Amino acid sequence: MDLxxxxxxxxxxxxxxxxxxxxxxxxxxxxxxxxLSATMAIALIIPFxxxxxxxxxxxxxxxxxxxxxxxxxxxxxxxxxxxxxxAAATAEDGHALAxxxxxxxxxxxxxxxxxxxxxxxxxxxxxxxxxxxxxxLEFGPVEYTALTVFALTIIGSAAGKSLIKGxxxxxxxxxxxxxxxxxxxxxxxxxxxxxxxxxxxxxLALMIGLxxxxxxxxxxEERRTVSVAHLPPPKxxxxxxxxxxxxxxxVRPVVGGSIVGTIVGVIPGLGPTLGAFLxxxxxxxxxxRPDRFGKGSIEGIAGAESGNxxxxxxxxxxxxxxxxxxxxxxxxxxxxxxxxxxxPGPLIFQEAPEVVYGLYVGLMVANIVLLLAGLLAIRLFTxxxxxxxxxxxxxxxxxxxxxxxxxQQSLFDVGITFLFGIVGYLxxxxxxxxxTFLIGFILGPLLEDNFRRAxxxxxxxxHIFFSSALGNAFWIAAILSVIWVSLQRRKRPxxxxxxxxxxxxx
Amino acid sequence: xxxxxRRTLNLMVAGLLTALPAILLLWVYAxxxxxxxxEDIDARVYPDALAYGWLALGLLALAEAWLxxxxxxxxxxxxxxxxxAMICLVVLAGFVVLNxxxxxxxSAFYILAFAWLLRERGPAAWAAAVLVPGIVYLLLLHLxxxxxxxxxxxxxx
Numbered sequence: 001m002d003l004x005x006x007x008x009x010x011x012x013x014x015x016x017x018x019x020x021x022x023x024x025x026x027x028x029x030x031x032x033x034x035x036l037s038a039t040m041a042i043a044l045i046i047p048f049x050x051x052x053x054x055x056x057x058x059x060x061x062x063x064x065x066x067x068x069x070x071x072x073x074x075x076x077x078x079x080x081x082x083x084x085x086x087a088a089a090t091a092e093d094g095h096a097l098a099x100x101x102x103x104x105x106x107x108x109x110x111x112x113x114x115x116x117x118x119x120x121x122x123x124x125x126x127x128x129x130x131x132x133x134x135x136x137l138e139f140g141p142v143e144y145t146a147l148t149v150f151a152l153t154i155i156g157s158a159a160g161k162s163l164i165k166g167x168x169x170x171x172x173x174x175x176x177x178x179x180x181x182x183x184x185x186x187x188x189x190x191x192x193x194x195x196x197x198x199x200x201x202x203x204l205a206l207m208i209g210l211x212x213x214x215x216x217x218x219x220x221e222e223r224r225t226v227s228v229a230h231l232p233p234p235k236x237x238x239x240x241x242x243x244x245x246x247x248x249x250x251v252r253p254v255v256g257g258s259i260v261g262t263i264v265g266v267i268p269g270l271g272p273t274l275g276a277f278l279x280x281x282x283x284x285x286x287x288x289r290p291d292r293f294g295k296g297s298i299e300g301i302a303g304a305e306s307g308n309x310x311x312x313x314x315x316x317x318x319x320x321x322x323x324x325x326x327x328x329x330x331x332x333x334x335x336x337x338x339x340x341x342x343x344p345g346p347l348i349f350q351e352a353p354e355v356v357y358g359l360y361v362g363l364m365v366a367n368i369v370l371l372l373a374g375l376l377a378i379r380l381f382t383x384x385x386x387x388x389x390x391x392x393x394x395x396x397x398x399x400x401x402x403x404x405x406x407x408q409q410s411l412f413d414v415g416i417t418f419l420f421g422i423v424g425y426l427x428x429x430x431x432x433x434x435x436t437f438l439i440g441f442i443l444g445p446l447l448e449d450n451f452r453r454a455x456x457x458x459x460x461x462x463h464i465f466f467s468s469a470l471g472n473a474f475w476i477a478a479i480l481s482v483i484w485v486s487l488q489r490r491k492r493p494x495x496x497x498x499x500x501x502x503x504x505x506x
Numbered sequence: 507x508x509x510x511x512r513r514t515l516n517l518m519v520a521g522l523l524t525a526l527p528a529i530l531l532l533w534v535y536a537x538x539x540x541x542x543x544x545e546d547i548d549a550r551v552y553p554d555a556l557a558y559g560w561l562a563l564g565l566l567a568l569a570e571a572w573l574x575x576x577x578x579x580x581x582x583x584x585x586x587x588x589x590x591a592m593i594c595l596v597v598l599a600g601f602v603v604l605n606x607x608x609x610x611x612x613s614a615f616y617i618l619a620f621a622w623l624l625r626e627r628g629p630a631a632w633a634a635a636v637l638v639p640g641i642v643y644l645l646l647l648h649l650x651x652x653x654x655x656x657x658x659x660x661x662x663x
Contacts, residue, residue, distance in 0.1 A: 164563055168523050175527075175560065182542075185540065185542055185549065190539065217594075220620060389624070394620035394621050394624070398617060398638060398639060402646065405654060406650060406652045418597055452551075
């Protein structure tokens, strides 16, 4: 209780709360602009948190994460151009409502469903992450090696259009993580005599390059011109608010979407896009008015948005409990933890409990801030959907340079950002998922450390990797996940929504 | 309009993905990974395991590319290719400007060049090119005490 009390005081301190509010608003702004996303929002914000203490820094990023995911629904509803891929499920029904003069109602339904989904998954996170961490503390190097391989396998097989390319991408990320000092001998390896590489490839430069610069290049290539449709004004005051009848309609889809989204969030590799589509699907199955789906269904918006946002809290369960990021946003957050000198995983509950509890409280407060910001500034945020991206994208590009440089004040890192910006852009063209590459890079040191420790214990005997029941369970789960994903892809090639939509984020 | 065979493109990508670990195994690791002390596990065990796994997956990617998308053609307008090439060229040219002349000139170059490519060629682009880098420079200097590399440094001394 002491920890919760001090975390509450920490988060609600005006100097910290302002960062949370800035993160939420910044996330909504970036998420609402077509072509920008929650992923880019967090990646761009990280450099500006470097001088902060861990709690406000994480609050800002968590706020940006939640705000960014919600922001995506604004452009989805108003101009049918989802700011994030996860908002694609909302676009159909949301825009149909907007065309009937009920755009504001759709935005409020989306906001309410997002906040409820978020809060539900945050509660599950708070109740379960410490329990998971307690179990994980019993893991030895064999179990951790098998667990990391399992996580990479499931992320690699679920991301992108090709299972094999996803796995190759993970291997490439793991291999890139080898650059730098050998963890055992402390001797530089794969640095080619370049002193800037002795500390390894900068995680921040890699993240900004792969996620922000590559995405900007892709968006600039499309030369997307956004036209804000002239939406009809509301005909009745009820068209702009959630009526009691609407609220009753929302109950089932929000409950269903929140549960489904949370389950999706716990499983590494699936992400908010799948959460949104499964939430939408669940809402349709249990709908009171299934005939309205696709034509402006409040139930559809509520299901998709609660499913989409419920992923965000649940994603942090494997992150905090095991040190394994569930998707790209969690991967960026793990990067933010590392940059702050914290290693997410079971030990963080013992080493920095104040940060964990600060994060818990911050997540709940962020939901309230999102609700208030959404309600108070909804008209302001709606203007973002029509912003001139022809000027905005170059400016964001400059911000990505500044962010990279500010971290270590190194132009070498800026070069790395550009290099991986172009590599990421080519990866998109070649249908190679960037998510798995980045997660492979982040998990590389964890895998190497445990792999080598296991071999040291067994004096080089590889049988040790199959000597533990739990480890074997992870190996079997890894193999089964690959088989299951391949069978699913074979069975339902047309239902490639999850993979293709996720590729927007990948 | 340029026409490509999708399978050829996929084979090229898969070939590259297979060649990379082979290059690492054959030439790079031997020269770039120092040996461990006698009592330790060989420093190449883990990198080799990764590279062999990558190589095996690369070969599977080659097989997948060979078996799929036979006869499928992709048509890409030359203007799109030129536009993509221009974007990459701007990134590289801007980095040279950034390195040689400094942040302010490099950022202004990026904003103007990208805005031009995105058909924003009015005074707003010029204003953004001057104001955004300048404001960011001053904000970083005074709020975060980070001095961006700039020609101003040379002028001021």
